[in-house]
Amino acid sequence: MTKQGYHGPLEKIDDFCWRIPKDFKPGMRVEGRIFADERLLALVRNDQSPEQVANVAFLPGIQMASLAMPDIHWGYGFCIGGVCATDPAEGGVVSPGGVGYDINCGVRLLRTHLRVEEVEGRLTQLVESLFRRIPAGVGIGGPYLFDPKRLRRILAEGSGYLQTQGLATDGDVEHTEEQGCLPGADPDQVSQKAFQRGADQCGTLGSGNHFLEVQVVEEVLDEQAANVMGLQEGGICVMIHSGSRGLGYQVCDDALRDLRNVPAQYGIQLPDRQLACAPVESREGQAYLGAMRAAANYAWANRQLLMVQTREAFAEFFGRSWESLGMSLVYDVAHNIAKLEEHVIDGQTKTVCVHRKGATRAFPAGHPDVPARYRPIGQPVIIPGDMGRASWVLVGRPASMERSFGTTCHGAGRLMSRTAAIADAKGRRIDRELAQQGIVARARSWKGLAEEQPGAYKDVSLVVEVVHRAGLAGKVARLRPLGVIKG
Amino acid sequence: MYETFEHTADIGIRVRAADLNGLFEDAARGLFAVLVANPEAIRPVQELSFRIEAQRLDDLLHDWLAELLFAFDTRRVLLGEFRVGVSGDRVEATARGEPIDPQRHQLDMEVKAITYHGLKVERDGDGWLAEVIVDL
Numbered sequence: 001m002t003k004q005g006y007h008g009p010l011e012k013i014d015d016f017c018w019r020i021p022k023d024f025k026p027g028m029r030v031e032g033r034i035f036a037d038e039r040l041l042a043l044v045r046n047d048q049s050p051e052q053v054a055n056v057a058f059l060p061g062i063q064m065a066s067l068a069m070p071d072i073h074w075g076y077g078f079c080i081g082g083v084c085a086t087d088p089a090e091g092g093v094v095s096p097g098g099v100g101y102d103i104n105c106g107v108r109l110l111r112t113h114l115r116v117e118e119v120e121g122r123l124t125q126l127v128e129s130l131f132r133r134i135p136a137g138v139g140i141g142g143p144y145l146f147d148p149k150r151l152r153r154i155l156a157e158g159s160g161y162l163q164t165q166g167l168a169t170d171g172d173v174e175h176t177e178e179q180g181c182l183p184g185a186d187p188d189q190v191s192q193k194a195f196q197r198g199a200d201q202c203g204t205l206g207s208g209n210h211f212l213e214v215q216v217v218e219e220v221l222d223e224q225a226a227n228v229m230g231l232q233e234g235g236i237c238v239m240i241h242s243g244s245r246g247l248g249y250q251v252c253d254d255a256l257r258d259l260r261n262v263p264a265q266y267g268i269q270l271p272d273r274q275l276a277c278a279p280v281e282s283r284e285g286q287a288y289l290g291a292m293r294a295a296a297n298y299a300w301a302n303r304q305l306l307m308v309q310t311r312e313a314f315a316e317f318f319g320r321s322w323e324s325l326g327m328s329l330v331y332d333v334a335h336n337i338a339k340l341e342e343h344v345i346d347g348q349t350k351t352v353c354v355h356r357k358g359a360t361r362a363f364p365a366g367h368p369d370v371p372a373r374y375r376p377i378g379q380p381v382i383i384p385g386d387m388g389r390a391s392w393v394l395v396g397r398p399a400s401m402e403r404s405f406g407t408t409c410h411g412a413g414r415l416m417s418r419t420a421a422i423a424d425a426k427g428r429r430i431d432r433e434l435a436q437q438g439i440v441a442r443a444r445s446w447k448g449l450a451e452e453q454p455g456a457y458k459d460v461s462l463v464v465e466v467v468h469r470a471g472l473a474g475k476v477a478r479l480r481p482l483g484v485i486k487g
Numbered sequence: 488m489y490e491t492f493e494h495t496a497d498i499g500i501r502v503r504a505a506d507l508n509g510l511f512e513d514a515a516r517g518l519f520a521v522l523v524a525n526p527e528a529i530r531p532v533q534e535l536s537f538r539i540e541a542q543r544l545d546d547l548l549h550d551w552l553a554e555l556l557f558a559f560d561t562r563r564v565l566l567g568e569f570r571v572g573v574s575g576d577r578v579e580a581t582a583r584g585e586p587i588d589p590q591r592h593q594l595d596m597e598v599k600a601i602t603y604h605g606l607k608v609e610r611d612g613d614g615w616l617a618e619v620i621v622d623l
Contacts, residue, residue, distance in 0.1 A: 076603070
């Protein structure tokens with residue numbers, strides 16, 4: 001299993017978009033399109049991810065093109081950064097690989113009234129207090145235990161359930177994608193096993209590339225949008241990146257098992273077994289969608305509880321209520337999800353199943369699904385970077401609706417395998433290197449830092465530059481990490 | 488015998504054994520070696536039984552490892568000793584281990600799932616070879 005690059009065609013459409021022609025592989029129903037610039041193109045060719053973009057083009061009902069964002073890298077079936085939309089009316093399918101194991105992995109950003117000067121001198125203590133309070137790491141459960149009955153409500157209602165328990169404010173719910181609850185969630189489609197895994201993991205960070213970061217707004221590039229979001233240069237923010245934990249992984253695993261022989265039953269031929277799918281309008285398709293939505297709701301509840309614990313930590317540390325610290329939620333976005341959305345395709349409005357795997361919704365100003373506060377500026381898009389470099393806040397722009405089903409990138413994209421990152425980090429103290437840059441890092445395991453070391457990722461600013469220039473999303477602010485906790 | 492190999496964002500486990508039983512046992516050891524840095528510290532104090540059925544041999548391996556991962560994630564146990572019987576479309580196994588102890592066990596990476604990518608269980612000369620990639 002050696003790592004191979006992609007040697008197939010990549011034809012320039014414009015400076016920020018490249019085509020894989022439909023005739024590259026017989027069976028492609030549409031062409032492939034990868035958003036990238038010349039700089040990132042070399043990295044795009046580094047692995048087989050463009051081939052995966054071509055494979056997705058085989059899916060029945062696929063509309064317009066099989067897409068990938070500039071943070072593209074290899075994944076299971078679909079590449080990370082992969083986007084496609086299928087039309088159920090044309091036998092369009094839903095594919096769990098187009099969502100990922102970590103259903104509704106996503107990220108939320110909290111602003112605060114605090115300024116960097118108030119935090120700098122006490123950063124280590126603040127990070128350590130977060131590290132003590134926020135459950136993170138392998139095999140770690142959290143303090144919130146939900147019995148099956150309450151877990152069902154989380155699966156059905158997401159953040160809405162927590163609101164009834166006084167664990168989410170109106171503002172929290174309003175500023176979460178889908179208001180923290182995808183309609184059509186079906187807890188009955190979630191297995192006993194998934195329930196068991198989810199019982200004590202809601203409100204836990206997880207491990208791998210999940211993190212909680214204290215950040216400072218380093219530069220505002222769109223003052224009007226930043227003001228609407230309550231972001232100013234020098235302001236302290238907290239970013240939380242996590243997903244649906246073991247419950248989501250189990251839902252995906254269950255679905256892949258259930259779909260083992262299904263594509264053949266519907267006469268669907270696939271170039272890759274991992275594109276296992278079923279028509280949206282089939283029993284199997286509806287079963288997966290019902291379970292996936294339930295897992296997505298669990299993930300929103302997870303991020304909400306992580307935020308609750310973060311607010312509690314700050315309140316205790318600063319000796320003031322979180323409200324007086326101004327710790328309101330800017331926005332929460334999903335970047336592994338499948339949704340039924342209306343899009344205009346060839347002049348016709350269609351309801352399509354949009355798959356975003358390592359890609360973020362980016363609806364523009366005026367779109368009805370954007371919360372009222374942000375409708376004048378566009379939907380906030382939160383882009384986590386890597387530990388040593390920047391994170392970004394963007395807003396959705398109109399071209400996203402024409403070019404990418406209202407979608408933009410999700411992050412930086414891995415460059416180095418975890419083993420290579422760990423080998424590269426051997427003998428190095430990543431936490432000290434970060435400390436030299438003024439970043440306090442705490443992780444449960446050494447490998448947790450080493451495998452996530454900044455060198456393991458593409459430069460997120462290059463990725464963001466492409467989506468900005470391609471008109472998918474516009475830069476609002478760049479955030480710099482000050483402290484990070486990881487599992 | 489097992490070893491891990493590099494795979495983009497994740498990690499692969501490659502196993503070689505003389506027979507299928509040994510192959511499945513070593514694959515299990517390989518999985519726990521990814522989960523914990525010092526698998527040799529796992530004490531065989533408690534025993535769990537497993538019974539898995541799948542039509543294809545590679546799916547059987549997938550499901551065996553997925554069951555072990557599930558046990559790890561829900562019962563918070565680490566397993567170190569395995570006795571596996573593979574026959575036809577079935578695995579019957581016992582595994583011995585102990586509850587996770589953060590003081591002694593160096594928990595390493597979170598394995599989200601056992602994937603199907605490059606999943607193989609095949610004859611290799613006189614013995615068997617298996618490869619599986621786990622999502623981190």
